[in-house]
Amino acid sequence: MKTKNLLYLFFILLTVNSFSQNRFKEKREKIKALKVAYITDELKLNSDEAAKFWPIYNAFDDKQRELKQEKMRSYMDRFNGGEVEKMSEKEALNFLNQMENTEEELFQLRKKFIINLKGILAPIKIIKLKKAEDDFNRKLLQQYRDKNNPK
Known part of the structure; x- marks a missing residue:
């Protein structure tokens, strides 16, 4: 009987965990879709620019997220x-060096990304991209705050 109860509990926990992961993934995908729409609109990308831009942007964004998460x-x-x-002090120095290396990796990744974009977008659109990303993140954070701190 105990084994049956444990299996039942395990199944429930597995289901809840799977459901939570799916909800998180769905929310992340929804946010990504909103971001794509927002950036496309802000940069006023034509279809040719968008077709070239989004694969490069998505690869950059995935690598950046991976670095940050890892x-x-x-x-x-x-x-x-x-x-x-x-x-x-020695451990702190090593830790500081690791942090600097990660920041350098992120910087080099963004630098390479911008170089790749120069062949696709006008410089003004690359600058607007940075602004659009910052504005989107700011709006997203504000919505999160408003949702979690109702007045």
């Missing part, structure tokens, strides 16, 4: 886990 999250875990207070 490395930055481990840094935040150390910050939040209280490890910083326990570090020796």
